[in-house]
Amino acid sequence: MPTTVVASRVKVDLTVRVHVTEEKAVSEDTMSVDDLDAGVTADPGADLALEVDDLPGGLRGALEAVLMVVDEPVPAVLLASALERPVEEVESTLRAIEEEYAASSRGFTLRRVASGWRVYSRSDYAAVIARFLLDGQQAKLSQASLETLAVIAYRQPISRSRVSAVRGVNVDGVVRTLLSRGLIEEMGQDEESTATLYGTTDFFLERLGVDTLDDLPALAPYLPEVDALDEIAEQGRW
Numbered sequence: 001m002p003t004t005v006v007a008s009r010v011k012v013d014l015t016v017r018v019h020v021t022e023e024k025a026v027s028e029d030t031m032s033v034d035d036l037d038a039g040v041t042a043d044p045g046a047d048l049a050l051e052v053d054d055l056p057g058g059l060r061g062a063l064e065a066v067l068m069v070v071d072e073p074v075p076a077v078l079l080a081s082a083l084e085r086p087v088e089e090v091e092s093t094l095r096a097i098e099e100e101y102a103a104s105s106r107g108f109t110l111r112r113v114a115s116g117w118r119v120y121s122r123s124d125y126a127a128v129i130a131r132f133l134l135d136g137q138q139a140k141l142s143q144a145s146l147e148t149l150a151v152i153a154y155r156q157p158i159s160r161s162r163v164s165a166v167r168g169v170n171v172d173g174v175v176r177t178l179l180s181r182g183l184i185e186e187m188g189q190d191e192e193s194t195a196t197l198y199g200t201t202d203f204f205l206e207r208l209g210v211d212t213l214d215d216l217p218a219l220a221p222y223l224p225e226v227d228a229l230d231e232i233a234e235q236g237r238w
Contacts, residue, residue: 052083059085060093071160071172072196073116133180141181148174149183149204153216156199157187163198183207 052062062083067074080090094117098110107125110117121129141149144167151166152158163171175198178184187199200213210216 052085059083059089060097063090063093064097067110067117067119070118071176073113073118075116079117133182141177142174144169144171145174145177149178149200152178152184152198153200153204153213156213157197158199159190159193159195159197161193161195 052059055061057064063079066079066082076091076094077087079094080087083090094110094112098112101109106122108119108121111120147167148163148171151163155162155166160171160175163175175184179186179198182201183204184198185201187197189195190197205211205213208216
């Protein structure tokens with residue numbers, strides 16, 4: 001092995017990417033034992049790309065899996081970044097999925113809304129969904145749901161992150177439950193963070209037996225102000 005090749009130095013930056021500081025490229029068989037022991041990866045993104053290719057559904061399946069768990073429309077550029085794929089490839093795959101869903105008899109569809117992509121139930125099945133939700137409303141709310149509902153009622157319109165800041169836990173699942181019960185609804189987006197804002201519905205007032213939110217007990221003074229909620233959320237204390 002040439003001495004000049006053995007003497008080549010390898011530097012690893014904070015992103016674990018390898019930069020070879022010699023004038024000529026070094027082949028894989030010139031990597032030192034120390035480099036192998038350190039587990040140096042030339043391109044971390046390559047591992048993820050390979051994993052996506054190895055999945056049964058490839059990129060298409062990976063996109064479907066992600067879209068099934070998101071609560072808000074996701075831009076194609078964000079999906080492309082997460083899966084380490086070109087935006088054009090992700091966009092074309094999403095359009096293909098959208099067309100297939102539209103031509104099939106599935107109960108859901110893929111739509112591009114607010115510059116993002118999200119899976120929605122078909123309007124044809126609205127009656128079935130309404131019946132399911134009405135049946136589900138007979139069940140009692142959990143303590144976590146009641147606490148989350150109280151925060152939303154007194155601080156609406158409010159984002160999930162701010163609700164989490166008050167409760168000290170993640171509330172994504174609870175918010176979905178309250179939405180499915182028809183007790184809360186989306187009320188636009190925050191101008192600065194673009195986060196979805198939530199508020200209570202008329203059905204919520206009906207269930208409590210009050211005419212307006214002004215009829216609720218005076219609990220608001222005991223909750224943190226909005227500015228304090230933002231500070232808590234930014235510090236990651238929830």
